[in-house]
Amino acid sequence: MPSKGIAEAKAIERRKAIEEILYALVVQKFMDANISLVPTLTPDPSARVDS
Numbered sequence: 001m002p003s004k005g006i007a008e009a010k011a012i013e014r015r016k017a018i019e020e021i022l023y024a025l026v027v028q029k030f031m032d033a034n035i036s037l038v039p040t041l042t043p044d045p046s047a048r049v050d051s
Contacts, residue, residue, distance in 0.1 A: 030037055
């Protein structure tokens with residue numbers, strides 16, 4: 001019989017795997033609808049970039 005720690009670790013792994021799958025499905029839906037998840041950057045000559 002697995003110890004409590006091993007069972008908890010496996011439960012955490014399962015939860016993370018499910019979260020990753022759901023995230024991938026949501027991203028796929030946005031891609032299917034041709035919706036960009038990253039905003040378009042437009043050059044702004046008045047914008048200042050500090051190095």
